[in-house]
Amino acid sequence: MLNHLFSPKKINQCEIPNRLAVTAMVSNYCNQDGTATDRYIAYHEEKAKGGWGLIITEDYAVNPHAMGYKCIAGLWNDEQIEGHKKLTDTIHQYDSKVFCQIYHAGRQSNSTVNGGVQPVAPSAIPCPWNREIPHELTISEIVQIVGEFGDCALRAKKAGFDGVEIHAGHGYLIAEFMSTYVNKRTDKYGGCLDNRLRFVKEIVENVRQKVGSDYPVTIRFSADEGVPGGRDISESRILAKQFEAWGVDALHVSNGVYGSHNKGTVAPMYIPHAWTIDFAAEIKNIVDIPVFTVNRINDPYMAEGILEMGKADFIGMGRGSLADPALPNKAKNGEFSSIRYCIGCLQGCVGALYTDSPLACLVNPSLGREWELNYTPVSAPKTVVVVGGGPGGLEAARIAAVKGHEVSLYEQKGYLGGQFVSAAYPPSKGEFTTYTAWIIDELDKLGVDIHLNTEVSKELLQEIQPDTIIVATGGTPMLPPIKGIYKPHVFAAEDVLLGNVPTGDKIVIAGGGEVGTETAAHLALQEKEVAVVEMFPTLMKELDSVNRFNLTKILNEYEVKQYTETKVVEILDDGVEVENSQGRFILQADTVVLALGYKPNNTLVNELKTVSDNVVVVGGALKTSNALHAIREGFDAGISIK
Structure with a gap:
């Protein structure tokens, strides 16, 4: 039934045993000097055990200041090769192939994680998340970085990797040069598209010269950057043809750059599944080399359908591999109900990166702990x-x-x-x-x-x-001493969500955290008139910026009234009396929903x-x-x- 998914395909001379790829995702499991740890190796080994055709390791920094996170891998010196050779030797005990992704974070970094220096970029425009003004690279500095990419690729080959992936997407340094969103230069590395592609062209040439013609070299790039002034598919079609002409062996078509308003790099649950496959399909139509597609693909049947339609050659599942490293083997054996599917929550994966913490997963608590866990049954059951x-x-x-x-x-x-x-x-x-x-x-x-x-x-x-x-x-649920809180038209958010209680057409929700705002969105989709009252200056303050942005869009589209820095004074029979800097006033309501947080139930x-x-x-x-x-x-x- 999954004949396409479990068929082999070559990239250059390297045969990948199936079409399921673990796409690069920052784990922060390495040492700060870029060397591999037992934790990092065991994390990837679990995926090889699980049957993934290709594992693409994340973000190997090309120099000690190219890092976007403190504990990512690096191959900027020969001393780092030995530990990463241990990784590839481990992976090669199984059928999986392993590629090394090489990159420079550019402006999407900061001095606390990249060795204490100012980030660099083609132009001095700060990253929306990191916000440090980057140093504008000089010509001589650009030439040096080009050589560092080639040297890093050669070390990857010496370390036993089956190929390299040049990361030219997601707003990192190469992507910054390719896009007028960040690149405002007027020298030979800026202006027209040919000039903006000069940096990546020189990198590809340098890498190829050092690794040889028979070694797989792929590129990951954003087909649509998803920001005003960013590159879109019209330029990406040109990129794809150019990459192929320069001798790149496969194209990894992704999307997006850093920023809370961007749905591209790691799409949350609010974004449809497989929403970018048509970008990959457009690219596949104009090149003769393999094409990867990614983004919110978490189901083997979904992946099979994409291959069957000819929209891509390989399916990337970064977060799907976090949730269940054994997904390929389970799918191959027809054990679909035993797959632990990614739910798109972003809490452990992207959420960890906001604080430069190790990668985690809500549905898979063993993630990143593979090296220390022992599942052997006990000799004396309790x-x-x-x-x-x-x-x-x-x-x-x-x-x-x-x-x-x-x-x-x-x-x-x-x-x-x-x-x-x-x-x-x-x-x-x-x-x-x-x-x-x-x-x-x-x-x-x-x-x-x-x-x-x-x-x-x-x-x-x-x-x-x-x-x-x-x-x-x-x-x-917490029940603070609000007058009228026990009236018969006052309900807990959980009961409202589950449909245990009826609600009227005019609803006031007390509490604007995650539960309160999500309940508001749930009721607003039923086309009810909803207002949210929150004491703090902002709603959903516990949510990450990406999920907050997407939930806010729903609240605004469905005209949910939002009252921040506002206190509930009393619940009336036909409304709620509230108070803020403007004074006291009444919000009309025939139903009041409480979402004021929880206290431990440990009696x-x-x-x-x-x-x-x-x-x-x-x-x-x-x-x-x-x-x-x-x-x-x-x-x-x-x-x-x-």
Whole structure:
């Protein structure tokens, strides 16, 4: 059924065993000197074990000041080769091929991560995220960087990589030279397209000269930069033809540059799946070398369809490989329901990069920890009781069962998933159900004993006498002392999202965080008149800038009224009295929704400690948190049971 997906194809003389590629994504798992760590190697090895045809490692810096993140790889000196040779030797134990992506971050860097120097660029225009004014490169500095790209590629070849990918996309240095969005030069490296392509042409020539004609050299570039003044597909068609003429062996067609308004580089859940494949298809129509497509492709059937339509030759799944490194093998074996799909949340992957932290994944808490984890079943299984069926409890139960323990899970409600169930109801978040459905299926296969509609008591656990109790009861909505808060038309956001309660046509939501604004969007799509009231100066302050931008677009399009720095004074029978710098006024409402945050639901903890000496509290039951932390804490609690 997936005949195209699992057919081999050559890039230059290198045969890739299937069409699924792990596209480069910053992991921050290396040492600060660019050398490989055991963590970095094991992270990539997990993907090779999982059956990916090609693994493209991320962002190898061509010099010590080319880094966009503090702990990325580098091949700017010969001493770095040995550790990265260990990586390629490890990958080559499997069928996968591995390419080394080489790059210079350009202005998309800052002095705290690139060795303490000013970033560089073709022109002195700051990056929207990093915001340091870059140094405008001189001709002699450009020539030096060209040679550094070639030297880096040669070291990659010596380190055993099967090919190199020149990163000329996503707003990094090469992309900056190619685009009038950043390049305002008037010398031979600026102005007309030929001049703007001179830098990348010299790099390709230098790389080819040093690695030889039979070594795969590919280029990743943005077909559409997605910003005012950026390059679009009209110039990218020209780029593609030029790259092919210069001897590039494959084209990796991506999109975007850095910036919160840009949907290109790593598209959030608000962006449609496979939304850029037509760019790749246009490029494929005019070249005779293989073409990669990427961006929000997370399903093997989707990937097969793209290949079947002839829109690309290889399918890149960066985040899909994070969520489930074994996706190819599972797809090949027809085990589609066992695939842990990427949900497009950005919390662990892109979210980590905002703080220059190591890569993480909400649905895969083992990511980046492959080198230290041991899944071997224990010799003496324990009796484990998990209290609470939210994300943290489900993950604790799953991994404890994987380790061979006898696990029972008790949930007070009639369904599993906790707040992650209602989290799937707002617009564009429906894929959250794939994680909940996946883990419930896994628990069934592992034989975890599930008890729904069951309230756990001290007496129940005294009867069971478990060796370990994991409390994952989550949080309960906060109810501050607002006059009228217990009126019959006042409901919790979770109940509104789940459809447990009816809502009128005029709705005021108290609380403008993630839950409140997503509930507002959910109700606004039902064409109800919605207002959000928030005490802080900004809405959804806990969201990253990309998701905030996209959610704000929905609120604005559906005319949700937004009142910041505004306090709810009293809930009336037909409205809400609020107060801000303009004074007190009344917002008309026939329904009031509370989204004022959560407090830990840990009332059971002390009582349960009288039953067992081994009581572990995770997730929202410990402190207010999110699913990323709850799942990680649940995993840690489950796997650490001896």
